[in-house]
Amino acid sequence: MSASSFRFCRTSIKTVLRTAEISRRFGGFTAMLRKQDVAAMRMDYKTPIGFDETDLVAKEPFQQFDAWFREATKAYNVGEANAMVLSTCGRDCRPTARVVLLKGYDNTGFTFFTNYNSRKGEQLNENPYACLLFYWHPLHRQVKIEGRVEKMSDEQSEEYFHSRPRPSQLGAIVSHQSSVIASRKGWFKVIPDKVEFWQGQSSRLHDRIMFRKPGPDEVLDENLTKKGADGWVYERLSP
Ligand SMILES: Cc1cc2nc3c(=O)[nH]c(=O)nc-3n(C[C@H](O)[C@H](O)[C@H](O)COP(=O)(O)O)c2cc1C
Numbered sequence: 001m002s003a004s005s006f007r008f009c010r011t012s013i014k015t016v017l018r019t020a021e022i023s024r025r026f027g028g029f030t031a032m033l034r035k036q037d038v039a040a041m042r043m044d045y046k047t048p049i050g051f052d053e054t055d056l057v058a059k060e061p062f063q064q065f066d067a068w069f070r071e072a073t074k075a076y077n078v079g080e081a082n083a084m085v086l087s088t089c090g091r092d093c094r095p096t097a098r099v100v101l102l103k104g105y106d107n108t109g110f111t112f113f114t115n116y117n118s119r120k121g122e123q124l125n126e127n128p129y130a131c132l133l134f135y136w137h138p139l140h141r142q143v144k145i146e147g148r149v150e151k152m153s154d155e156q157s158e159e160y161f162h163s164r165p166r167p168s169q170l171g172a173i174v175s176h177q178s179s180v181i182a183s184r185k186g187w188f189k190v191i192p193d194k195v196e197f198w199q200g201q202s203s204r205l206h207d208r209i210m211f212r213k214p215g216p217d218e219v220l221d222e223n224l225t226k227k228g229a230d231g232w233v234y235e236r237l238s239p
Pocket residue numbers: 080083096097098099100101102112113114115118119120121177
């Protein structure tokens with residue numbers, strides 16, 4: 001981000017916060033935004049490029065993710081390209097979601113770091129499946145990753161803790177969710193069996209390609225489902 005765009009962002013955030021403060025002091029807003037105004041909010045994505053099977057950089061999802069992730073890290077205004085929504089659901093079957101940071105990925109999965117005693121930690125203990133969602137608005141792109149979740153070993157967690165900058169280590173120790181026990185923090189890895197790449201297009205004719213691992217006895221319809229690499233298949237989904 002250039003110095004001038006950083007200054008611009010800071011100014012806009014200040015303006016929004018100042019407006020909220022004035023409103024709070026003078027009794028707050030009297031009415032919520034009207035339903036029809038909310039319903040009318042929509043953006044027609046004018047993505048200059050299409051996205052179909054011929055645009056895939058690989059026939060498996062990890063390299064494809066790598067290509068989109070690199071673009072997101074370089075794109076103007078994306079902000080935190082590694083911020084993702086993590087959705088989990090415990091044994092009560094009530095889904096919850098929150099933002100966490102992607103801390104690494106390779107061709108086995110996607111890792112994040114958290115407190116094992118947090119709500120998400122408890123839910124993953126009860127039900128080790130999760131969905132990760134990236135939305136890179138300036139690129140009109142979304143990536144959805146679904147799969148089984150594994151706890152990383154204590155050694156791997158320890159190694160990661162010590163690799164973090166000193167202020168983050170202190171933050172990890174004192175943070176509310178840590179319950180003040182640093183050893184409760186550790187890594188989880190999502191091992192995907194479905195990864196969907198979504199590219200927004202105009203008139204809501206969005207491009208979607210989903211990679212998935214087929215069932216053991218599944219008979220593939222070759223008109224709809226293409227064989228990819230490393231046991232993956234991929235399909236175009238309707239917009
Ligand atoms: C941009 C951003 C990044 C975050 N990164 C993390 C993270 O990497 N790990 C984490 O445990 N919480 C992170 N959080 C906080 C979580 O969103 C959440 O509030 C916290 O983990 C407690 O979630 P839970 O009670 O559902 O378990 C982040 C929040 C934001 C807004």
